[in-house]
Amino acid sequence: MFPRSLKHSCPCCDPTQFGRREVIAAGLGLLACAGASTKATAQPPLPSIRRLRVQRALTEDGFDGVYFREGRYDREALHKLDWVFRDLSAAEVTPMDPRLFDVLHAVAERLDSSEAYVISSGYRTPERNSALRTSRVSSVSLHMSGMAADFRLPGFNAYGVARLAAEMQVGGVGLYRRDGFVHLDCGPPRRW
Incomplete structure (x- = not known):
């Protein structure tokens, strides 16, 4: 079980704000994003070598290196x-969507940050997600698909990180001021 301080909620789609139509539209949006070519997007091209530096909260697990080259x-x-982003409560590892790492890389590059992301939540099993269900946790959370992460970035204000990521339009961005963390995912650009 997670300590109380990490029992935060992070929706990809807040069920109190979105109905069935919005969830279906979001799913169709994900399919459209997956099928779109990189030339059709307004995103700047990613560099040929991509690095990421992450540290998992509550464990000694981390990664500091190149995950994409040539x-x-x-x-x-x-x-x-995948190991760093695993569901700690179930000790379950799943293949994370590499586009999530591209989102994290792009934000770190724009911030010119050499600090490691401190990951509080990555992949969540459906059971774990269900146990967290509140009005702020979605039953269709992208955490369950390995497409989302919640984190802090030492030396950076969570509001500033979330604002920059939202301006970049690289995926979903959630700001949780009270808990002091940011949610990023590789789904359609949106914010909360």
Whole structure:
């Protein structure tokens, strides 16, 4: 079980704000994003070498290295990142969507940050997500698909990080001021 301080909620779609139509529209949006070519987006091209520095809250687990080079994701690096982003309560690892790492990389690059993201939540099992269900936790959370992370970035204000990420339009951005963390995902650009 997580300590009380990490029992935060992080919706990808807040069920109190979104009805069935919005959830279906979000799902269709995800499919459209997956099928869209990179040339069709307004995103700047990602560099040919991508690094990420992450540290898992409550554990000694971390990753500091290159996860993409020469036009390919490094399979070994992705496995290490999957371990860092695992569901701690169930000790369950799932393949994370590498586009999440691209989002985190892009934000760190824009911030010119050399600090490690301190990850409080990555992948969540459906059971874990259900146990967290409040008005702020969605039953269709992208955490369950390995597409989302909640974090703090030492040396940076959570509001500033969330605002920059939202301006970049690289995915979903949630700001949780009271808890002092930011949610990023590789779903459609949106904010809360």
